[in-house]
Amino acid sequence: MTKSETSEKIERLIDANLNRLKEGIRVIEDINRYIYDDKSLTSSLKALRHKLQIAYNQNRLQYRDIENDVQKESISSELSRSSINDLMIANFSRAQESARVLEESFKLIDHTLSELCKEVRYGLYAVEKSFFMKQEKPKKKP
Numbered sequence: 001m002t003k004s005e006t007s008e009k010i011e012r013l014i015d016a017n018l019n020r021l022k023e024g025i026r027v028i029e030d031i032n033r034y035i036y037d038d039k040s041l042t043s044s045l046k047a048l049r050h051k052l053q054i055a056y057n058q059n060r061l062q063y064r065d066i067e068n069d070v071q072k073e074s075i076s077s078e079l080s081r082s083s084i085n086d087l088m089i090a091n092f093s094r095a096q097e098s099a100r101v102l103e104e105s106f107k108l109i110d111h112t113l114s115e116l117c118k119e120v121r122y123g124l125y126a127v128e129k130s131f132f133m134k135q136e137k138p139k140k141k142p
Helices: 003-035 039-055 058-063 084-106 111-136
Strands: none
Touching: 003 039, 003 058, 003 084, 003 111, 039 111, 084 111
């Protein structure tokens, strides 16, 4: 593979993971907003999602190749969720894993964006802890 082909593949990798990261954050954000009415976590997630905007580059769209994606079909475990917590776990994992891929990929082309993705990843770890700690607290009886 030539250096140019490698660069194009890295741009494709970044494009896919930026989309995955932002989508995962949005699912978590909307569950906190519309199901749990949690203004604090919703605001934290929105801030993380908006931080990523500087990493987007429309030029990457030319490297997007949905038709030839060898893993675009869902596997059975991705199609089965039995609770809101299952959705949250899946999307926290999805977002954190994507942030890590981006952190590593951007090391090849932009160290500032690599650090941004690391910051977002750690922010997600903190929000995840807050979310699940709130879920474990016993509810007050009226």
